Amino acid sequence: MSSTTDRHPPGPWAGHARRALQDAGLRRGGAREAVIDFLTAQDCATSAQEIHAALRAAGPRVSLASVYRALETLHGLGLVQRLEVGQGEALYEAALPSGEHHHHVVCERCERILPFEDRALEQAIARLARRVDFQVDAHEVVLHGRCPSCREADAH
Amino acid sequence: MSSTTDRHPPGPWAGHARRALQDAGLRRGGAREAVIDFLTAQDCATSAQEIHAALRAAGPRVSLASVYRALETLHGLGLVQRLEVGQGEALYEAALPSGEHHHHVVCERCERILPFEDRALEQAIARLARRVDFQVDAHEVVLHGRCPSCREADAH
DNA sequence: GTTCCTGCAAAATTTTTGCATCAGT
DNA sequence: ACTGATGCAAAAATTTTGCAGGAAC
Numbered sequence: 001m002s003s004t005t006d007r008h009p010p011g012p013w014a015g016h017a018r019r020a021l022q023d024a025g026l027r028r029g030g031a032r033e034a035v036i037d038f039l040t041a042q043d044c045a046t047s048a049q050e051i052h053a054a055l056r057a058a059g060p061r062v063s064l065a066s067v068y069r070a071l072e073t074l075h076g077l078g079l080v081q082r083l084e085v086g087q088g089e090a091l092y093e094a095a096l097p098s099g100e101h102h103h104h105v106v107c108e109r110c111e112r113i114l115p116f117e118d119r120a121l122e123q124a125i126a127r128l129a130r131r132v133d134f135q136v137d138a139h140e141v142v143l144h145g146r147c148p149s150c151r152e153a154d155a156h
Numbered sequence: 157m158s159s160t161t162d163r164h165p166p167g168p169w170a171g172h173a174r175r176a177l178q179d180a181g182l183r184r185g186g187a188r189e190a191v192i193d194f195l196t197a198q199d200c201a202t203s204a205q206e207i208h209a210a211l212r213a214a215g216p217r218v219s220l221a222s223v224y225r226a227l228e229t230l231h232g233l234g235l236v237q238r239l240e241v242g243q244g245e246a247l248y249e250a251a252l253p254s255g256e257h258h259h260h261v262v263c264e265r266c267e268r269i270l271p272f273e274d275r276a277l278e279q280a281i282a283r284l285a286r287r288v289d290f291q292v293d294a295h296e297v298v299l300h301g302r303c304p305s306c307r308e309a310d311a312h
Numbered sequence: 313g314t315t316c317c318t319g320c321a322a323a324a325t326t327t328t329t330g331c332a333t334c335a336g337t
Numbered sequence: 338a339c340t341g342a343t344g345c346a347a348a349a350a351t352t353t354t355g356c357a358g359g360a361a362c
């Protein structure tokens with residue numbers, strides 16, 4: 001079998017996250033481990049509720065509260081990026097140790113979210129971060145608009 | 157007297173917004189007018205609850221539901237920019253017809269939000285918008301980090 | 313006179329918290 | 338053993354919706 005959570009090998013991020021948790025003196029509880037395994041297998045942002053549903057479906061009796069607590073802990077250690085794109089639910093995704101990351105375009109009509117990367121944008125943000133009187137630890141860019149198919153649909 | 161809502165003259169945005177509402181065949185109800193007057197006087201994002209509290213304090217009997225409904229309508233017409241920066245509450249600000257706008261830095265410790273502008277960043281986003289297979293109508297950039305005073309406080 | 317807008321109250325959603333119990337170190 | 342992590346249930350906070358009355362056109 002090949003569940004959603006083990007398509008990839010352990011995932012470079014999972015090990016990184018576990019090490020960081022241990023370094024912070026935190027323990028390896030079941031719920032937290034499950035959230036790590038889940039996130040390391042995703043390639044774009046997921047909501048707490050989706051994570052919870054997926055873990056439940058996979059077997060372990062994980063509570064939604066623990067999912068939120070795990071995400072909060074991971075976010076606090078800079079291991080998870082949290083973002084909110086519009087419809088009220090926050091989304092979470094693994095923050096790779098390499099700093100490698102992407103941003104998101106959201107279709108305002110069908111609510112679909114797609115990731116994108118852009119070197120020039122990252123460079124502009126890096127320069128900007130140096131310029132401002134503020135210690136910038138993370139950033140997020142969200143583009144809002146219409147995906148090709150919704151644009152088509154609008155025309156009719 | 158000089159309430160919060162009339163420090164500026166009508167505000168270039170208020171007129172623009174009223175015209176757009178009229179063009180869309182919508183009416184000038186009390187709550188909607190009050191929200192427009194409030195937003196045109198702000199220079200950074202505000203939450204629905206803050207707007208509601210301010211309007212109540214200023215006199216008119218406006219309901220929170222109407223504030224949300226007005227913001228939704230304005231946002232739908234592209235007159236208001238909606239953004240979420242982290243602590244669960246969405247923030248709203250006037251979207252000027254000139255396209256002129258700013259982005260935000262958020263201190264993760266004291267939750268303070270500050271606006272900033274950056275030409276290079278806008279240019280990178282404009283180029284990017286042309287590149288992607290997506291009709292980009294708006295965008296938002298949020299920097300997360302530590303403000304000078306919280307950084308200081310952390311050191312102790 | 314219609315139709316839209318509004319206030320109020322109730323509901324739905326998302327997230328947080330209290331507490332007893334269990335598990336990791 | 339000690340302390341932190343978890344599940345469950347309840348609470349809190351934010352946003353949405355139903356409905357009857359009032360206002361704009």
